[in-house]
Amino acid sequence: DAQSQMGAIRLRIRLPTGQTTVEATTFGDLADHIDNSLGDAVHGNSWQLLTGYPPAPMAKPNRADALAATLKSGETVTVKVTEHVSPPVQPPAPTAPPMAVADEDAELQAAMALSLGKKAPAQPVVPTFDSEDADLRAAMAASLGHPVPxxxxxxxxxxxxxxxxxxxxxxxxxxxxxxxxxxxxxxxxxxxxxxxxxxxxxxxxxxxxxxxxxxxxxxxxxxxxxxxxxxxxxxxxxxxxxxxxxxxxxxxxxxxxxxxxxxxxxxxxxxxxxxxxxxxxxxxxxxxxxxxxxxxxxxxxxxxxxxxxxxxxxxxxxxxxxxxARKFTDTQAFTLRCLVCQRGLVGQEGALAHAKDTGHTNFAEYK
Missing domain, CATH: 3.90.70.80 (Cathepsin B; Chain A)
Structure with a gap:
């Protein structure tokens, strides 16, 4: 019943500026925590919540709605900012025990691991793929028969x-x-x-x-x-x-x-x-x-x-x-090429969708 759904639950929050945890009862409590974490640059009407696998926007709830009616304790909630947020010059250190971030696209991570001739990780982790990274250099050199640089x-x-x-x-x-x-x-x-x-x-x-x-x-x-x-x-x-x-x-x-x-x-x-x-x-x-x-x-x-x-x-x-020098990968905007059919793809979502449609799981980043 509604009364049993009003207990506090613990959530993991992924923000553009880092990660945090919160124990909250209502969506209003959660919204206040997010606003405080993001600071003055972002207000409540300029972000949305994504949940599930793969992460999808959830309908905007009322502030009084119980979190437990929609979310489970321990669940990860991603905050997607719809307006530009300037990162703080000196962001504060974490105040709660930090957590490993689960990857919403485990299938893509497995595909990338297979591209490198490795076992797919047994647990979802944060995947990206950088052509400047040693992993990709090794994979590309091996595919060309060159010594690994x-x-x-x-x-x-x-x-x-x-x-x-x-x-x-x-x-x-x-x-x-x-x-x-x-x-x-x-x-x-x-x-x-x-x-x-x-x-x-x-x-x-x-x-x-x-x-x-x-x-x-x-x-x-x-x-x-x-x-x-x-x-x-x-x-x-x-x-x-x-x-x-x-x-x-x-x-x-x-x-x-x-x-x-x-x-x-x-x-x-x-x-x-x-x-x-x-x-x-x-x-x-x-x-x-x-x-x-x-x-x-x-x-x-x-x-x-x-x-x-x-x-x-x-x-x-x-x-x-x-x-x-872009020695990193933006997983939302990086460009990939399917090495099976040579099709160009954009971001994790594009690669994951292509893998599901075609069964192709061999990718490399290009710029």
Whole structure:
């Protein structure tokens, strides 16, 4: 009955400026939370809610309507802004345990994995496909019978002695987040093997702290999440970064190339060291200080003092350069070509529709 549907439920909210969670009872409560999260640039009449799989706009409810009558606790709601929103210059760090974002187009992600000769991920993750990304370079080189290229580092502001921050490319093998953290904390040697150990760290923490990492936060029961994250083909995200930050007592600054925002995990916890990751939409690389031109990755300086604002300033310059060079993928507007029939496609939705219509699942991005 209506009375039983008025209880508060917990929702995951995907916003243009980041992710958040909310416990709310009515759509009015949810709308207020979204307006507050978006700030003054956007008002309630300039966004809409998308739910379901694939995400579809939902009819605009009345403010007094109960959320539980339409949505389930733990569900993900996407906020689509219908007017331009200027991203904040210095967005606040997450105030709630961050969450891995589920991919609304799991079928397209599976198709992209097959294009690269990999297993499709066992759990939906955030997919994008960047022709500048190591994954696509490897796939294109292999299709042409060429050696797989190694991606160069990207220099940014540095000292007169040749020291500078660079983007240290991590192998694209579905464990890039864990390998990047392993490289940062203990060096490049053996990082792939140590990445599997970090998966176990995350699994153990999640099982031990059911209050923080509840089913609503994880999007699934803890046992199922643990089984998933221990698989090498499963990608990491916000939850995993939060766990690793806490476990190793290290701030982790995750820079997003497309939005140029940074999420700082462990901020305010009193940690004295910080590592910096760079996310391009499909892949995590590491931001390191190289001591001289051509220095081997074994000499990378990966851990920085958490109070050294100059490192963050240099990192923002690097991210800006990567953004201007379009070293990211806009999954709503990127262009793909079907490698089976050579048809041009636009965005995830176009590729997914084409795959459903034709059964073709081999794609590559072009610009």
């Amino acid at each position: 190694t991606a160069p580092t990207a220099p940014v502001v540095g000292s007169a002695h040749g020291e500078r921050l660079v983007r240290r490319v991590i192998p694209a093998d579905n464990s890039c987040l864990f390998a990047a953290v392993a490289h940062a904390l203990d060096g490049a040697s053996g990082r792939r093997e140590r990445a599997d150990g970090l998966r176990r760290v995350v699994a153990d923490v999640v099982l031990a702290d059911g209050e923080t990492y509840s089913e609503a936060v994880l999007g699934q029961p803890a046992a199922e999440y643990v089984s998933w994250i221990l698989k090498q083909e499963s990608w990491g995200g916000g939850i995993e970064l939060a766990v690793l930050s806490s476990h190793f007592k290290t701030e982790i600054a995750a820079f997003d190339v497309q939005s140029q925002r940074v999420d700082l995990f462990g901020q305010g916890a009193g940690y004295t060291q910080r590592i910096c990751l760079l996310y391009d939409g499909i892949h995590y690389d590491l931001i390191v200080r190289t001591l001289f031109e051509g220095a081997p990755e074994e000499l990378d300086v990966c851990c920085f003092n958490s109070t050294d604002d100059s490192v963050m300033a240099e990192a923002r310059v690097l991210v800006g350069e990567q953004h201007r």
